[in-house]
């Protein structure tokens with residue numbers, strides 16, 4: 001079978017498609033035939049070697065899949081062959097992958113496999129950041145960066161489902177049109193309009209209640225100045241690669257909270273995951289939440305898909321599929 005391997009730290013050229021033996025499910029695992037796998041910005045960070053605690057090359061890339069169960073390991077009682085699933089794994093960009101049974105969720109009926117592959121990382125990150133951690137409420141002003149991306153399109157919709165006022169930044173008018181369609185009240189093309197000044201004018205210079213920051217560098221610095229007194233910022237990414245340090249004096253005198261967020265700490269929280277699954281079912285069932293797959297590439301084009309994502313040329317979720 002084929003799988004995508006990162007052979008060493010580096011640019012897209014270190015990504016290769018290789019032959020590998022078919023895996024067999026061990027104790028507590030199932031074998032999944034992958035129909036679609038989600039590409040994440042973290043795949044690029046892992047390939048470049050700046051993902052804290054990331055795997056050492058050579059490693060099989062991909063950690064989010066949707067597919068069909070083809071084999072059941074010892075001790076697994078909750079799944080059957082033929083079940084449609086989605087979930088978290090290693091070696092996700094493979095035709096077949098073994099996954100701990102507990103890492104999987106049933107594929108919702110309302111979505112196809114490509115959309116299902118867009119749910120585990122992006123939906124649950126957006127859900128837990130906005131609902132479990134920040135508990136966003138009606139009328140709060142939420143500023144979302146990279147709002148047209150895989151994560152951003154989920155954040156915008158969930159913030160609107162919570163009746164927040166949403167300001168979203170993106171790098172093109174097309175991306176702004178997409179987030180506007182998803183309910184974003186104030187889309188800002190940050191290449192044309194200064195988002196700090198615009199957030200000031202939208203909030204009457206009061207600032208935002210919550211900022212979801214995933215870029216780092218200057219975007220982080222400016223975002224700190226867009227926070228309301230007693231406002232919150234959730235830092236969940238550094239797409240620019242530029243790590244920033246917080247000015248504790250500024251934080252203290254303006255009563256600011258800057259919180260870090262990493263999804264893996266929430267996937268172990270059974271109660272929070274159950275709440276996320278219940279809301280997912282309700283929102284998909286009513287059509288209130290749409291899963292936006294912007295691009296699909298075959299596994300062979302993984303390097304190209306990563307190149308386009310890093311160059312800000314993608315919107316919505318990027319999905320990879322076996323041939």
Ligand SMILES: NC(=O)c1ccc[n+]([C@@H]2O[C@H](COP(=O)([O-])OP(=O)(O)OC[C@H]3O[C@@H](n4cnc5c(N)ncnc54)[C@H](OP(=O)(O)O)[C@@H]3O)[C@@H](O)[C@H]2O)c1
Nearest residue numbers: 040041146149150151170171214236237240261262263312
């Ligand atoms: N902490 C967690 O658990 C967690 C989970 C999922 C994702 N994340 C983070 O959330 C962010 C979005 O992830 P994603 O997978 O959904 O990717 P994505 O948003 O689909 O793609 C990345 C987007 O980031 C924006 N961007 C801004 N500055 C950039 C730069 N210097 N280089 C590249 N892109 C830049 C671009 O949007 P514009 O063109 O509109 O600027 C680009 O389209 C990433 O930072 C990722 O690491 C964190």
